[in-house]
Amino acid sequence: MGKVSIAIIHYPVLDKQGDVVATSLNNLELHDVARSCMTYGVEMCYIVTPLPKQREIAEKLISHWTEGYGIRYNPDRAEALHKISMAHEIDEVVTKLRAQGNPVLIGTSSRGKGAPIGDAEMRTWIEEDERPFLILFGTGWGLPPEVTARCNRMLLPVKGKGVYNHLSLRVAIGIILDRLLGERGESR
């Protein structure tokens, strides 16, 4: 089974107009995603941003909860935040992962592009491949073509009912991890 990491991309991503921009981080994103990563046994969650001020904010938040007062107040939260790692750019993450083998890059999108892979096939792939997997999530209006072009495959968009398709990124990450790594229980 391949180890799965995820990357939340704050740059480069698209804005509403389709231009490439950098987005800002938010605190809840870090907590929610860290807890989802812990729950689904994700190896590491990389927050990718080249902006020094943004990295500073994230590192301050992480150290608040993993050291000093925060760790006493809420140890579960501290434990989860150890799953968060900052990175300047996607290449930095890819280089780190190479220590475990040639990483498989999986892109995500709320619009179906190219020939996306379904959850069941992706689950099997993760189970059978020993290479590290990196699932990329774009903030803002999603990953730009320069990033999706680097991905080995794109994941099929999450579909609910009907055409409305605007899940928050935090929630979408949880749902995708559940689909790929979660356990389905039987009634007792």
Added chain:
Amino acid sequence: MGKVSIAIIHYPVLDKQGDVVATSLNNLELHDVARSCMTYGVEMCYIVTPLPKQREIAEKLISHWTEGYGIRYNPDRAEALHKISMAHEIDEVVTKLRAQGNPVLIGTSSRGKGAPIGDAEMRTWIEEDERPFLILFGTGWGLPPEVTARCNRMLLPVKGKGVYNHLSLRVAIGIILDRLLGERGESR
């Protein structure tokens, strides 16, 4: 197929010590949950709190996004927030739902209690029953015994890998809706 609504309970819920308390709302909860409800075709999301100040905050936020500036800035968000309705107590929601038939109450918990029902069985039940379903989610440390005792069944807790089980409520709601109402796509 039964229409599914959800209720996010802010009172009565348990705190860390197991006492019954009222918790406060947060803005992101409303946005994220509204978007998940839209995506999965949930009939209505009831926010249950008896505190007037809390209701006022929520109503202000909803009208900001569904009227005036907000609706022009982000129409998808406005559309989603129409899925949010405030209620004083659980009984108020149950009474409203009775217009569509005798509601089935399904409780959720991150700890497995009683004889919980699995996702597959729950999916089939929703598909085959014409009654309205109400899935209850407790904020804080979860639903108190007085509420779970009223539920027809408890849903099996979401399980990832290992023992860590502290998903954020927003994310857990998305995952549960996906398990019960989402469509699974095949690779193309």
